[in-house]
Amino acid sequence: MRSAYTRTQISELARRSLVRTARQPAQVIPAITFPLFLFAINAAGLDSAAELPGFPAPDYLTWIIAVPFMQAGLFAVAGLGADLARDIETGFLDRLALTPLSRTGLVSGQMAGTIALGLVQGVIFLAIGLAAGATFDTGVAGVVVLLALEVAIVFAFGLIGITAAFRFGNGEAVQGLFPLLFVFLFLSTMALPADLIENGWFRAIAEHNPISFIFNGIRSLFYGGWDAAALVEAFGVAAIISAIFLPLAVRALNARVVRT
Amino acid sequence: MSARNRSVALAVAWRGLHRFFHDPTMVIPSMMFPLFFFAAFAGGLSNVANVPGFDFPENYTTFQFVFVLIQASAFGGVFTGFAIARDFESGFGRRMMLAAPNRRALLAGYTLVATGRAVFIWILLTAIALAVGMEVGGSLAELVAMYSLALLINTTALMWAAGIALRFRSLQAGPLMQTPVFLIIFIAPVYVPLNLLTGWVKTAASVNPITAIIEAARDFISGVSADLALAYGVAIGMLVFFGVWALRGLAKAEAAGG
Numbered sequence: 001m002r003s004a005y006t007r008t009q010i011s012e013l014a015r016r017s018l019v020r021t022a023r024q025p026a027q028v029i030p031a032i033t034f035p036l037f038l039f040a041i042n043a044a045g046l047d048s049a050a051e052l053p054g055f056p057a058p059d060y061l062t063w064i065i066a067v068p069f070m071q072a073g074l075f076a077v078a079g080l081g082a083d084l085a086r087d088i089e090t091g092f093l094d095r096l097a098l099t100p101l102s103r104t105g106l107v108s109g110q111m112a113g114t115i116a117l118g119l120v121q122g123v124i125f126l127a128i129g130l131a132a133g134a135t136f137d138t139g140v141a142g143v144v145v146l147l148a149l150e151v152a153i154v155f156a157f158g159l160i161g162i163t164a165a166f167r168f169g170n171g172e173a174v175q176g177l178f179p180l181l182f183v184f185l186f187l188s189t190m191a192l193p194a195d196l197i198e199n200g201w202f203r204a205i206a207e208h209n210p211i212s213f214i215f216n217g218i219r220s221l222f223y224g225g226w227d228a229a230a231l232v233e234a235f236g237v238a239a240i241i242s243a244i245f246l247p248l249a250v251r252a253l254n255a256r257v258v259r260t
Numbered sequence: 261m262s263a264r265n266r267s268v269a270l271a272v273a274w275r276g277l278h279r280f281f282h283d284p285t286m287v288i289p290s291m292m293f294p295l296f297f298f299a300a301f302a303g304g305l306s307n308v309a310n311v312p313g314f315d316f317p318e319n320y321t322t323f324q325f326v327f328v329l330i331q332a333s334a335f336g337g338v339f340t341g342f343a344i345a346r347d348f349e350s351g352f353g354r355r356m357m358l359a360a361p362n363r364r365a366l367l368a369g370y371t372l373v374a375t376g377r378a379v380f381i382w383i384l385l386t387a388i389a390l391a392v393g394m395e396v397g398g399s400l401a402e403l404v405a406m407y408s409l410a411l412l413i414n415t416t417a418l419m420w421a422a423g424i425a426l427r428f429r430s431l432q433a434g435p436l437m438q439t440p441v442f443l444i445i446f447i448a449p450v451y452v453p454l455n456l457l458t459g460w461v462k463t464a465a466s467v468n469p470i471t472a473i474i475e476a477a478r479d480f481i482s483g484v485s486a487d488l489a490l491a492y493g494v495a496i497g498m499l500v501f502f503g504v505w506a507l508r509g510l511a512k513a514e515a516a517g518g
Contacts (some may be wrong), residue, residue, distance in 0.1 A: 037443075044461035045451045048311045115276060179289070187299035197411040 009101045013109025020083060021113030024042045027082075028117060031075040035068035038126075042067065043132070046191065054234035056193055057223050058135055062114055066218040067190055069150055070211060073157035074181050080114045081161030081174030088256070090168045097257040103250045111158050118154030122147045130225040135223055143220040145231065149217060152238035157181075159245035166252035188212040272369025273340050274355065276343055285446055290339060291379060294332035294385055294415035298324060302392070305451060313456050317482045318395040325389045326406070326478045330470070331445050332381045333414040339373040341421020341437045346431035354517065367422060372373045372420040382407065397483035405488075410475050412495040417441055419502035426509030431514070444480065449452040468496045 021028065043061045050060040057063035087093045096106060126146065130136060138145070160181075164174045187202070188211040197203040206212055217234020220227035261269070280286050298445050300323040309320040316323045347353040353366075360366055390396075398406070423439040428436070448470045449457060457465055476491030 039447050041450070041461065042432045045449075045457060045461040046305075046308065047458045048452055048456045049305075049308050050310050052307060179293075181500070183296055186296070186304070191305055196307050197304055198306045202299075206304070 002177070003016050005100075005184060006102060006105055010105045010109040011063065013096075013101075013106065014112030015221060017083075017110050017113035017114075020115055021079070021117050027079050028120075031072065031079060032044060032121055033120070033245060035071040035075075036124065036128060038071070039064060039068050039129075042191070050190065052192075052196055054193075054195060055218070059133070061126070061129070061132055062134045062222050064191070064218065065125070065132075065134045066215050067185075068125040068129075068191075069218050070153065070185060070214060072118050072125075073153040074185065075121075076114045076118060076154045077161035077164070077181060078174065078178045079117070079161070080158040080167040081177065081239060083113075084110060084162055084165035085168070085170050085174050088165065093256070097253075103253050104246070107159075107162055107246065107249050107253065110162065111155060114158045115151055115154055119147060121214065122150035134222070137223050137225050138221045142226075146218065146221050149214075149221075149238070151232055152242075153214060154204055156238040156245070158240035159249055163245050163249040163252050166249060166256050169256065178237055182208060184211055198240040199244050210241070213237045261365070263360075265362050265368070266362075268360045268362075268365035269368035269372060272274060272366055273372035273376065276340070276370060276373030277382065277477075279343070280373070280377055281380075282492045286339075289382060290336070290381060293335070294328050294381055295388060297331065298328040298385060298389065301328070301451070302389075311452065311456060314452060315455075316453060316478065317484060318397055319393065321389060321392060322396065322481055323478065325394050326481055327448075327450055327474060329382065329385060329406075329410050330413055330474055330477060332385060333378045334417040334441050334445055336378040336436075337374045337419075338437050338441050339416045339418030340370055340418050341425045343373065344370055344422050344432055345425035345431045345437075348425065348513065349431055351500040353429070353513070357514065359436060363514060364507070367506060367510060368456055370422060371415055371418060374414055378411065378414040382410065386415055394483060398481045399483065402480040402486075405465070406477045409477050409480075409491060409495055412492075412499055413456070413470075413473060416502050417493070417501045419499065419506040423502065423505040423509035426506065426513040429513060440451060444468060454485065454505055468499060473498045 021051070042064045046064070049055065049062045050057065050063070055063075087096075101109075126136075126143065136142060160177070161174060164177055168174060187205045187210040189197075190211075191208050194203050194207045194212070197206055213230075214231040214237050216227075216230040220230035220234075280290075302321045302502050306320040307322070308314065309316070309323070345352070347356070356366055359365055396403070420441065424437045427433075447461065447464045448468050449465055454462070454465055454471060454475065470492045472487065472490045476486040476488070479486035
């Protein structure tokens with residue numbers, strides 16, 4: 001009885017999250033167009049990098065198509081965090097906290113809109129990547145795994161945004177995380193494989209950057225056939241980030257409710 | 261410029277630079293972003309210099325230094341436009357307009373702010389680039405020519421952003437100031453010379469005025485003869501165009517009462 005009641009509350013929160021995301025073109029449009037713009041610039045600007053000896057992908061387009069999928073995670077941080085910060089600023093969260101809804105349910109219910117947006121981003125990025133000429137070696141099953149990985153990435157990074165929103169309580173501070181995460185993105189194997197990065201310090205950071213593992217997982221679906229190890233690592237990184245930030249988000253929520 | 265106007269311009273410049281250097285939320289991102297782009301591009305992509313046909317005479321650090329120098333100069337101008345929008349949003353711009361006998365002196369003051377910010381970033385960026393092995397093949401005169409192109413871009417970007425800021429008089433116009441500059445800077449030969457670009461980016465970069473400036477600046481730093489007339493013609497042409505745009509924005513702000 002109680003679980004059915006909780007399910008109803010979570011689904012209501014999820015529905016609100018979906019509707020709110022769909023009604024914010026200012027959030028949805030940049031989350032799709034900005035990654036595609038960078039993809040287009042990088043694919044054409046660095047096309048000749050595929051001529052480097054030892055470059056693993058068949059062409060640079062197939063290599064760089066992984067980046068928009070990862071950027072969706074960064075937009076999840078900014079979008080979800082800003083939405084939640086607004087709920088805090090308007091007092092909606094306080095009213096929600098008065099209900100018997102579990103804290104975990106409250107956190108996860110907020111994710112629905114961002115996850116749906118992540119799926120839409122994934123489908124669009126894949127369609128445009130394939131239309132532009134990227135190869136995709138793993139077929140229909142690969143598409144399913146790619147979209148599942150996209151959901152895992154968006155969920156994991158969305159939790160970072162939620163934690164920041166609960167902790168700071170204002171949208172400006174959450175937006176400030178976006179450039180910081182961009183640094184992580186650039187200091188990875190985003191543009192070149194680790195073997196082809198000449199600078200030792202950069203290669204060392206890129207090799208150990210968790211985002212590089214996610215890139216490996218995404219890229220394994222595009223070329224070279226199934227690579228279970230790369231996929232396990234990519235899903236593993238997303239799971240570890242989620243495992244760290246879900247309790248942190250719940251703890252930050254509890255602290256905020258106590259303060260209120 | 262009369263002594264009174266000079267005093268107004270210097271007062272605006274002093275205030276803007278004082279705020280810039282005393283506010284960590286302004287000075288740190290202004291320093292970090294160019295350095296970060298420089299580290300990410302020059303550090304992470306240096307192997308791109310080994311691509312067949314990559315004919316830049318100095319190393320890849322030098323190649324990327326020039327791009328980041330131009331980019332940082334442009335964004336120094338845009339971020340000063342943010343300061344103008346903030347001043348007018350808070351009502352301070354209106355008070356400055358009441359106090360200034362010739363309001364163009366305000367624009368001159370903001371130009372000095374943008375220049376001061378750009379010079380600060382240039383010193384930092386150049387010192388770090390030299391420390392990490394940037395090669396310089398150009399003479400002192402060629403380096404002066406390169407920095408003067410960067411200064412023209414800085415002032416042009418400021419004029420563009422000031423035109424927006426003075427029309428909207430709100431920080432909400434920030435994306436409108438920033439996004440076109442971001443787009444035009446990146447639709448240029450960022451990672452490789454123009455001859456190695458392919459597809460639509462090559463077509464777009466070929467007609468992008470910023471390409472002529474970046475290529476000339478790269479020629480200057482490497483001591484190769486540059487197309488002076490084209491680079492300076494484009495840079496001065498853009499400055500005049502956006503200078504008129506900013507002055508018309510100032511007139512609109514005056515008409516609206518600041």
